[in-house]
Amino acid sequence: xxxxxxxxxxxxxxxxxxxxxxxxxxxxxxxxxxxxxxxxxxxxxxxxxxxxxxxxxxxxxxxxxxxxxxxxxxxxxxxxxxxxxxxxxxxxxxxxxxxxxxxxxxxxxxxxxx
Amino acid sequence: xxxxxxxxxxxxxxxxxxxxxxxxxxxxxxxxxxxxxxxxxxxxxxxxxxxxxxxxxxxxxxxxxxxxxxxxxxxxxxxxxxxxxxxxxxxxxxxxxxxxxxxxxxxxxxxxxxxxxx
Numbered sequence: 720x721x722x723x724x725x726x727x728x729x730x731x732x733x734x735x736x737x738x739x740x741x742x743x744x745x746x747x748x749x750x751x752x753x754x755x756x757x758x759x760x761x762x763x764x765x766x767x768x769x770x771x772x773x774x775x776x777x778x779x780x781x782x783x784x785x786x787x788x789x790x791x792x793x794x795x796x797x798x799x800x801x802x803x804x805x806x807x808x809x810x811x812x813x814x815x816x817x818x819x820x821x822x823x824x825x826x827x828x829x830x831x832x833x
Numbered sequence: 834x835x836x837x838x839x840x841x842x843x844x845x846x847x848x849x850x851x852x853x854x855x856x857x858x859x860x861x862x863x864x865x866x867x868x869x870x871x872x873x874x875x876x877x878x879x880x881x882x883x884x885x886x887x888x889x890x891x892x893x894x895x896x897x898x899x900x901x902x903x904x905x906x907x908x909x910x911x912x913x914x915x916x917x918x919x920x921x922x923x924x925x926x927x928x929x930x931x932x933x934x935x936x937x938x939x940x941x942x943x944x945x946x947x948x949x950x951x
Contacts, residue, residue, distance in 0.1 A: 752939070756876075761924065761943040807876055811939075821868055822939060824878035 722746065723825035725810050731831045737798040740828045744791055744812030750774075751793040752822060753785055754809040762809065768793055797830070805832045835860045837927050837942035845948040846915045853900075854910045854945045856925030866928050867901070867908045872944075873921040881923070884908065912947075920949045 722745035732738055744751050753765040764777035768787035779785075782800075787793040797804060807829050811822035836859045846852035858867070869881040884892045884901050892899050896913045912919055925942040 762878075762941045764939065764941075809878060811878070821866070821880055821883055823880075824870075826877055829876075 721823040721825065723810060723812050723823050725808075725825035725828050727828060728826065729829050729831075731833065732800060733833055734800055734802060736800050736832075737796065738800065738830065740795040740797070740808055740810075740830070742793045742795070742810030742812075742825055744793070744810075745814075745823055748812035748814050748823070749791065750813045751787055751791070752811045752813070753779075753793070753795050754811065756807045756809060756827075757803075758806070765795070800832045802832050805830055835862075835865075835927050835929075835940045837925050837940050839923075839925055839942035839945050841945045842943070843946045843948070845950055846912070847950050848915055848917060850915055851911060851913045852915055852947065854912075854923050854925075854947065856908045856910070856942055858906050858908065858925070858927050858940075858942075860906070860927065862929055864929075867899075868926040868928075868939075869897070869899070869908075869910045870924045870926060870941075871919075871921045872924065873918075878924075882910065915949050917949050917951065920947060922946050 724743045726741045749770045751768045754762040756762050765779040766785050767775040771787050782798050785795045807827045809827045810825045813822045838857045865886045867884045871879045871881045882892050882894045882897050891901050898911045900909045922944045924944045926939050928939045
């Protein structure tokens with residue numbers, strides 16, 4: 720158990736809908752990262768937040784948005800969903816000041832768009 | 834921008850044998866960190882081993898060790914005494930030095946699928 724939690728574990732929805740994925744980082748971690756992993760693909764970095772502020776943006780679509788709240792949990796909002804958005808969405812957190820700064824991954828949310 | 838390449842999409846190894854997974858990366862930075870992550874069928878991402886670029890000594894974690902060649906920008910993973918539970922997707926990852934902690938992301942390679950044959 721990495722200490723990072725993600726809810727829900729599974730989500731099935733229809734095209735055109737909007738969903739929200741939630742992530743709680745490890746206690747004390749200030750950075751949260753979101754990744755998308757499509758079937759049999761590598762991880763695509765979406766966005767990073769550090770202590771409530773957006774710090775880095777990757778290949779995140781305009782239909783997607785995220786935020787990090789004062790209690791450091793983060794939400795990834797996906798709107799106008801398309802079939803191609805079906806994927807495993809990972810949240811990861813990392814500490815500040817660690818000598819390694821490795822990321823600790825949550826179990827992921829599997830999104831299926833029908 | 835940094836890139837990470839894993840040239841072996843799939844590999845297989847006999848149980849109890851040794852296998853080496855390749856990873857190369859491209860960067861202009863001198864200080865950075867490298868990681869190997871394992872993703873078993875459960876899809877959980879698990880950190881296997883990590884290496885600081887300024888350390889010449891190769892990292893070792895039990896049956897897992899790396900061969901870090903900074904000049905060649907190579908970071909291979911060796912798994913000794915392979916076990917059935919080692920079967921997974923393995924991802925090589927790069928990140929910049931923590932001095933540049935803000936606005937940095939991890940760059941992952943495309944992965945190598947490892948099968949362990951009984």
